[in-house]
Amino acid sequence: MRRDIRTRRFWKILLTQAFALFGALAAVASAVALFIPDLFIGRGWLIWPALVAAVVYGVVRGWPRPVETSYQAPATTIKLIRGDLFEQQDAHLIIGVSDTFDTAAPYIAPKSVQGQFLQRVYGGDVGQLDADIDQELAHVLPIGEVEGKQGKITRYPLGTTITLRANAVRYFLVAYTLMDKGSTASSTTDGVWNSLSELWKAVRANSNGGRVCVPMIGGGQSKLSPVLPAADSVRFIALSFMLASRTSKVCDELIIVAPPAEYDALDHLEIQAFLNSLRPS
Known part of the structure:
Protein backbone atom coordinates (compact mmCIF):
# COMPACT_ATOMS: atom_id res chain seq x y z
CA MET A 1 0.00 0.00 0.00
CA ARG A 2 2.85 2.42 0.77
CA ARG A 3 4.13 1.86 -2.75
CA ASP A 4 0.68 2.52 -4.21
CA ILE A 5 0.34 5.92 -2.57
CA ARG A 6 3.72 6.96 -3.97
CA THR A 7 2.67 6.32 -7.55
CA ARG A 8 1.91 9.13 -9.99
CA ARG A 9 -1.50 7.59 -10.70
CA PHE A 10 -2.56 7.84 -7.04
CA TRP A 11 -1.62 11.52 -6.85
CA LYS A 12 -3.24 12.22 -10.20
CA ILE A 13 -6.52 10.70 -8.99
CA LEU A 14 -6.28 12.48 -5.63
CA LEU A 15 -5.62 15.91 -7.15
CA THR A 16 -8.16 15.50 -9.96
CA GLN A 17 -10.93 14.46 -7.60
CA ALA A 18 -10.00 17.08 -4.97
CA PHE A 19 -10.01 19.91 -7.51
CA ALA A 20 -13.28 18.61 -8.97
CA LEU A 21 -15.03 18.73 -5.59
CA PHE A 22 -13.49 22.07 -4.65
CA GLY A 23 -14.60 23.49 -7.98
CA ALA A 24 -18.11 22.16 -7.47
CA LEU A 25 -18.28 23.72 -4.00
CA ALA A 26 -17.01 27.01 -5.38
CA ALA A 27 -19.64 26.92 -8.12
CA VAL A 28 -22.40 26.31 -5.58
CA ALA A 29 -21.09 29.12 -3.36
CA SER A 30 -21.05 31.49 -6.35
CA ALA A 31 -24.61 30.56 -7.26
CA VAL A 32 -25.79 31.13 -3.69
CA ALA A 33 -23.95 34.49 -3.56
CA LEU A 34 -25.97 35.71 -6.54
CA PHE A 35 -29.13 35.54 -4.45
CA ILE A 36 -27.66 36.29 -1.02
CA PRO A 37 -24.73 38.66 -1.68
CA ASP A 38 -23.90 39.25 1.99
CA LEU A 39 -23.91 35.59 3.04
CA PHE A 40 -20.14 35.05 2.77
CA ILE A 41 -18.97 38.48 3.92
CA GLY A 42 -16.69 37.99 6.89
CA ARG A 43 -16.76 34.22 6.49
CA GLY A 44 -13.52 33.67 4.62
CA TRP A 45 -12.72 30.85 7.02
CA LEU A 46 -15.25 28.69 5.11
CA ILE A 47 -12.60 28.06 2.48
CA TRP A 48 -10.68 25.81 4.90
CA PRO A 49 -13.49 23.27 5.51
CA ALA A 50 -14.01 23.23 1.74
CA LEU A 51 -10.32 22.50 1.14
CA VAL A 52 -10.27 19.77 3.80
CA ALA A 53 -13.41 18.17 2.33
CA ALA A 54 -11.87 18.26 -1.16
CA VAL A 55 -8.62 16.64 0.00
CA VAL A 56 -10.44 13.95 2.00
CA TYR A 57 -12.64 13.22 -1.01
CA GLY A 58 -9.57 12.95 -3.27
CA VAL A 59 -7.83 10.57 -0.85
CA VAL A 60 -10.91 8.36 -0.56
CA ARG A 61 -11.32 8.21 -4.34
CA GLY A 62 -7.65 7.42 -4.95
CA TRP A 63 -6.92 5.20 -1.95
CA PRO A 64 -5.61 1.73 -2.96
CA ARG A 65 -8.18 -1.05 -2.72
CA PRO A 66 -8.14 -4.77 -3.52
Whole structure:
Protein backbone atom coordinates (compact mmCIF):
# COMPACT_ATOMS: atom_id res chain seq x y z
CA MET A 1 0.00 0.00 0.00
CA ARG A 2 2.85 2.42 0.77
CA ARG A 3 4.13 1.86 -2.75
CA ASP A 4 0.68 2.52 -4.21
CA ILE A 5 0.34 5.92 -2.57
CA ARG A 6 3.72 6.96 -3.97
CA THR A 7 2.67 6.32 -7.55
CA ARG A 8 1.91 9.13 -9.99
CA ARG A 9 -1.50 7.59 -10.70
CA PHE A 10 -2.56 7.84 -7.04
CA TRP A 11 -1.62 11.52 -6.85
CA LYS A 12 -3.24 12.22 -10.20
CA ILE A 13 -6.52 10.70 -8.99
CA LEU A 14 -6.28 12.48 -5.63
CA LEU A 15 -5.62 15.91 -7.15
CA THR A 16 -8.16 15.50 -9.96
CA GLN A 17 -10.93 14.46 -7.60
CA ALA A 18 -10.00 17.08 -4.97
CA PHE A 19 -10.01 19.91 -7.51
CA ALA A 20 -13.28 18.61 -8.97
CA LEU A 21 -15.03 18.73 -5.59
CA PHE A 22 -13.49 22.07 -4.65
CA GLY A 23 -14.60 23.49 -7.98
CA ALA A 24 -18.11 22.16 -7.47
CA LEU A 25 -18.28 23.72 -4.00
CA ALA A 26 -17.01 27.01 -5.38
CA ALA A 27 -19.64 26.92 -8.12
CA VAL A 28 -22.40 26.31 -5.58
CA ALA A 29 -21.09 29.12 -3.36
CA SER A 30 -21.05 31.49 -6.35
CA ALA A 31 -24.61 30.56 -7.26
CA VAL A 32 -25.79 31.13 -3.69
CA ALA A 33 -23.95 34.49 -3.56
CA LEU A 34 -25.97 35.71 -6.54
CA PHE A 35 -29.13 35.54 -4.45
CA ILE A 36 -27.66 36.29 -1.02
CA PRO A 37 -24.73 38.66 -1.68
CA ASP A 38 -23.90 39.25 1.99
CA LEU A 39 -23.91 35.59 3.04
CA PHE A 40 -20.14 35.05 2.77
CA ILE A 41 -18.97 38.48 3.92
CA GLY A 42 -16.69 37.99 6.89
CA ARG A 43 -16.76 34.22 6.49
CA GLY A 44 -13.52 33.67 4.62
CA TRP A 45 -12.72 30.85 7.02
CA LEU A 46 -15.25 28.69 5.11
CA ILE A 47 -12.60 28.06 2.48
CA TRP A 48 -10.68 25.81 4.90
CA PRO A 49 -13.49 23.27 5.51
CA ALA A 50 -14.01 23.23 1.74
CA LEU A 51 -10.32 22.50 1.14
CA VAL A 52 -10.27 19.77 3.80
CA ALA A 53 -13.41 18.17 2.33
CA ALA A 54 -11.87 18.26 -1.16
CA VAL A 55 -8.62 16.64 0.00
CA VAL A 56 -10.44 13.95 2.00
CA TYR A 57 -12.64 13.22 -1.01
CA GLY A 58 -9.57 12.95 -3.27
CA VAL A 59 -7.83 10.57 -0.85
CA VAL A 60 -10.91 8.36 -0.56
CA ARG A 61 -11.32 8.21 -4.34
CA GLY A 62 -7.65 7.42 -4.95
CA TRP A 63 -6.92 5.20 -1.95
CA PRO A 64 -5.61 1.73 -2.96
CA ARG A 65 -8.18 -1.05 -2.72
CA PRO A 66 -8.14 -4.77 -3.52
CA VAL A 67 -7.39 -5.16 -7.22
CA GLU A 68 -10.58 -6.63 -8.66
CA THR A 69 -13.35 -5.86 -11.09
CA SER A 70 -16.77 -7.45 -11.53
CA TYR A 71 -18.42 -7.57 -14.91
CA GLN A 72 -22.05 -7.85 -15.95
CA ALA A 73 -21.60 -9.16 -19.47
CA PRO A 74 -20.53 -11.83 -18.80
CA ALA A 75 -21.25 -12.14 -15.06
CA THR A 76 -17.72 -12.81 -13.87
CA THR A 77 -14.95 -11.30 -11.72
CA ILE A 78 -11.20 -10.92 -12.14
CA LYS A 79 -8.96 -10.44 -9.09
CA LEU A 80 -5.24 -9.95 -8.58
CA ILE A 81 -4.02 -11.16 -5.20
CA ARG A 82 -0.73 -11.54 -3.33
CA GLY A 83 0.00 -15.04 -2.14
CA ASP A 84 0.71 -18.69 -2.71
CA LEU A 85 -1.14 -20.42 -5.54
CA PHE A 86 -1.41 -23.68 -3.60
CA GLU A 87 -2.89 -22.07 -0.50
CA GLN A 88 -6.01 -20.85 -2.28
CA GLN A 89 -9.09 -22.51 -0.84
CA ASP A 90 -12.11 -23.84 -2.78
CA ALA A 91 -10.57 -23.04 -6.14
CA HIS A 92 -9.39 -24.91 -9.21
CA LEU A 93 -5.75 -24.30 -10.17
CA ILE A 94 -4.00 -23.74 -13.48
CA ILE A 95 -0.50 -25.19 -13.89
CA GLY A 96 1.70 -24.30 -16.85
CA VAL A 97 3.74 -27.15 -18.36
CA SER A 98 5.90 -27.81 -21.39
CA ASP A 99 4.76 -29.50 -24.59
CA THR A 100 6.48 -32.73 -23.46
CA PHE A 101 4.69 -32.75 -20.09
CA ASP A 102 7.91 -33.38 -18.15
CA THR A 103 7.25 -33.64 -14.44
CA ALA A 104 10.44 -33.88 -12.40
CA ALA A 105 13.97 -32.54 -11.90
CA PRO A 106 16.35 -32.01 -13.58
CA TYR A 107 13.92 -31.14 -16.37
CA ILE A 108 11.57 -29.20 -14.07
CA ALA A 109 12.86 -26.73 -11.47
CA PRO A 110 11.69 -27.80 -7.98
CA LYS A 111 10.80 -24.19 -7.08
CA SER A 112 8.71 -23.65 -10.21
CA VAL A 113 4.91 -23.83 -10.07
CA GLN A 114 5.07 -27.24 -11.72
CA GLY A 115 7.74 -28.42 -9.30
CA GLN A 116 5.62 -27.28 -6.36
CA PHE A 117 2.62 -29.02 -7.88
CA LEU A 118 4.49 -32.33 -7.81
CA GLN A 119 5.56 -31.88 -4.19
CA ARG A 120 2.50 -30.25 -2.65
CA VAL A 121 -0.29 -32.04 -4.48
CA TYR A 122 1.30 -35.39 -5.31
CA GLY A 123 3.69 -35.56 -2.35
CA GLY A 124 6.64 -36.00 -4.72
CA ASP A 125 5.16 -39.16 -6.26
CA VAL A 126 6.41 -38.76 -9.84
CA GLY A 127 5.11 -42.18 -10.87
CA GLN A 128 1.53 -41.38 -9.89
CA LEU A 129 1.63 -37.97 -11.55
CA ASP A 130 3.04 -39.43 -14.76
CA ALA A 131 0.37 -42.15 -14.74
CA ASP A 132 -2.42 -39.59 -14.34
CA ILE A 133 -0.97 -37.41 -17.10
CA ASP A 134 -0.53 -40.36 -19.46
CA GLN A 135 -4.14 -41.38 -18.88
CA GLU A 136 -5.40 -37.95 -19.91
CA LEU A 137 -2.99 -37.66 -22.85
CA ALA A 138 -4.10 -41.01 -24.25
CA HIS A 139 -6.83 -39.11 -26.11
CA VAL A 140 -4.45 -36.47 -27.54
CA LEU A 141 -2.61 -36.94 -30.84
CA PRO A 142 1.17 -36.26 -30.49
CA ILE A 143 2.87 -34.07 -33.07
CA GLY A 144 6.35 -35.59 -32.91
CA GLU A 145 9.35 -36.19 -30.69
CA VAL A 146 12.28 -34.16 -29.40
CA GLU A 147 15.35 -35.96 -30.72
CA GLY A 148 18.30 -36.23 -28.37
CA LYS A 149 16.35 -35.14 -25.30
CA GLN A 150 16.54 -36.90 -21.94
CA GLY A 151 13.31 -37.59 -20.05
CA LYS A 152 10.03 -37.41 -21.93
CA ILE A 153 10.41 -36.91 -25.67
CA THR A 154 6.83 -37.05 -27.00
CA ARG A 155 5.64 -33.63 -28.05
CA TYR A 156 2.03 -32.41 -27.93
CA PRO A 157 0.49 -29.29 -29.51
CA LEU A 158 0.85 -26.02 -27.61
CA GLY A 159 -2.41 -25.34 -25.82
CA THR A 160 -2.98 -29.00 -24.99
CA THR A 161 -4.82 -28.92 -21.68
CA ILE A 162 -5.52 -31.88 -19.46
CA THR A 163 -7.60 -31.93 -16.30
CA LEU A 164 -6.44 -33.80 -13.21
CA ARG A 165 -8.86 -34.26 -10.32
CA ALA A 166 -8.44 -34.40 -6.57
CA ASN A 167 -11.83 -34.62 -4.87
CA ALA A 168 -13.71 -31.47 -5.93
CA VAL A 169 -10.58 -29.63 -7.08
CA ARG A 170 -9.52 -29.55 -10.73
CA TYR A 171 -5.94 -28.98 -11.85
CA PHE A 172 -5.68 -27.70 -15.41
CA LEU A 173 -2.26 -28.49 -16.89
CA VAL A 174 -1.76 -26.39 -20.02
CA ALA A 175 1.23 -26.74 -22.34
CA TYR A 176 2.46 -23.26 -23.21
CA THR A 177 6.23 -23.73 -23.55
CA LEU A 178 8.37 -25.69 -26.01
CA MET A 179 11.03 -28.02 -24.61
CA ASP A 180 14.22 -28.49 -26.64
CA LYS A 181 16.70 -31.37 -26.60
CA GLY A 182 18.64 -29.65 -23.82
CA SER A 183 15.48 -29.57 -21.65
CA THR A 184 15.29 -25.79 -21.92
CA ALA A 185 11.77 -24.40 -22.10
CA SER A 186 10.85 -21.37 -24.19
CA SER A 187 7.79 -19.73 -25.65
CA THR A 188 6.49 -16.68 -27.50
CA THR A 189 3.62 -14.31 -26.82
CA ASP A 190 1.73 -15.85 -29.74
CA GLY A 191 2.28 -19.31 -28.30
CA VAL A 192 1.08 -18.25 -24.84
CA TRP A 193 -1.96 -16.43 -26.28
CA ASN A 194 -3.06 -19.48 -28.30
CA SER A 195 -2.41 -21.73 -25.31
CA LEU A 196 -4.59 -19.56 -23.08
CA SER A 197 -7.37 -19.68 -25.68
CA GLU A 198 -7.33 -23.48 -25.53
CA LEU A 199 -7.06 -23.41 -21.73
CA TRP A 200 -10.27 -21.41 -21.30
CA LYS A 201 -12.15 -24.00 -23.34
CA ALA A 202 -11.07 -26.72 -20.91
CA VAL A 203 -11.86 -24.55 -17.88
CA ARG A 204 -15.31 -23.77 -19.29
CA ALA A 205 -16.01 -27.47 -19.80
CA ASN A 206 -14.66 -28.80 -16.49
CA SER A 207 -14.71 -26.12 -13.78
CA ASN A 208 -18.49 -26.13 -13.20
CA GLY A 209 -18.27 -22.35 -13.08
CA GLY A 210 -16.21 -22.35 -9.89
CA ARG A 211 -13.33 -20.09 -8.83
CA VAL A 212 -10.17 -20.60 -10.87
CA CYS A 213 -6.67 -19.48 -9.85
CA VAL A 214 -3.89 -18.88 -12.35
CA PRO A 215 -0.25 -18.00 -11.55
CA MET A 216 1.71 -15.25 -13.26
CA ILE A 217 3.01 -16.41 -16.62
CA GLY A 218 6.05 -15.44 -18.62
CA GLY A 219 8.74 -15.65 -15.96
CA GLY A 220 10.99 -18.46 -14.84
CA GLN A 221 12.07 -20.94 -17.49
CA SER A 222 9.62 -19.78 -20.16
CA LYS A 223 12.13 -17.05 -21.14
CA LEU A 224 9.31 -14.53 -21.68
CA SER A 225 10.20 -11.99 -18.99
CA PRO A 226 11.86 -9.48 -21.38
CA VAL A 227 8.80 -9.32 -23.67
CA LEU A 228 6.09 -10.13 -21.13
CA PRO A 229 7.00 -8.52 -17.78
CA ALA A 230 4.83 -8.93 -14.72
CA ALA A 231 2.35 -6.12 -15.39
CA ASP A 232 1.90 -7.20 -19.01
CA SER A 233 1.45 -10.79 -17.85
CA VAL A 234 -1.54 -9.74 -15.74
CA ARG A 235 -3.01 -7.76 -18.65
CA PHE A 236 -2.36 -10.65 -21.03
CA ILE A 237 -4.18 -13.17 -18.85
CA ALA A 238 -7.09 -10.85 -18.08
CA LEU A 239 -7.64 -9.79 -21.69
CA SER A 240 -7.50 -13.37 -22.96
CA PHE A 241 -9.95 -14.48 -20.28
CA MET A 242 -12.42 -11.68 -20.96
CA LEU A 243 -12.40 -12.21 -24.74
CA ALA A 244 -13.05 -15.92 -24.21
CA SER A 245 -15.78 -15.11 -21.67
CA ARG A 246 -17.62 -12.87 -24.12
CA THR A 247 -17.97 -15.82 -26.46
CA SER A 248 -19.29 -18.02 -23.67
CA LYS A 249 -18.83 -17.62 -19.91
CA VAL A 250 -15.73 -19.43 -18.64
CA CYS A 251 -16.22 -19.33 -14.86
CA ASP A 252 -17.59 -17.14 -12.08
CA GLU A 253 -14.22 -15.83 -10.89
CA LEU A 254 -10.64 -15.75 -12.16
CA ILE A 255 -7.96 -15.05 -9.55
CA ILE A 256 -4.47 -14.13 -10.75
CA VAL A 257 -2.07 -15.08 -7.96
CA ALA A 258 1.21 -13.18 -7.84
CA PRO A 259 4.15 -14.09 -5.58
CA PRO A 260 4.73 -11.45 -2.89
CA ALA A 261 7.80 -9.88 -4.53
CA GLU A 262 6.11 -9.56 -7.94
CA TYR A 263 2.83 -8.35 -6.45
CA ASP A 264 4.55 -5.65 -4.41
CA ALA A 265 6.41 -4.41 -7.50
CA LEU A 266 3.22 -3.92 -9.56
CA ASP A 267 1.39 -0.61 -9.97
CA HIS A 268 -1.93 -1.78 -8.52
CA LEU A 269 -3.85 1.33 -9.50
CA GLU A 270 -2.72 0.92 -13.09
CA ILE A 271 -3.76 -2.75 -13.10
CA GLN A 272 -7.11 -1.77 -11.59
CA ALA A 273 -7.62 0.81 -14.32
CA PHE A 274 -6.87 -1.81 -16.97
CA LEU A 275 -9.34 -4.30 -15.47
CA ASN A 276 -11.99 -1.57 -15.37
CA SER A 277 -11.32 -0.82 -19.04
CA LEU A 278 -12.36 -4.36 -19.98
CA ARG A 279 -15.98 -3.58 -19.17
CA PRO A 280 -18.03 -3.34 -22.38
CA SER A 281 -18.46 0.28 -23.41
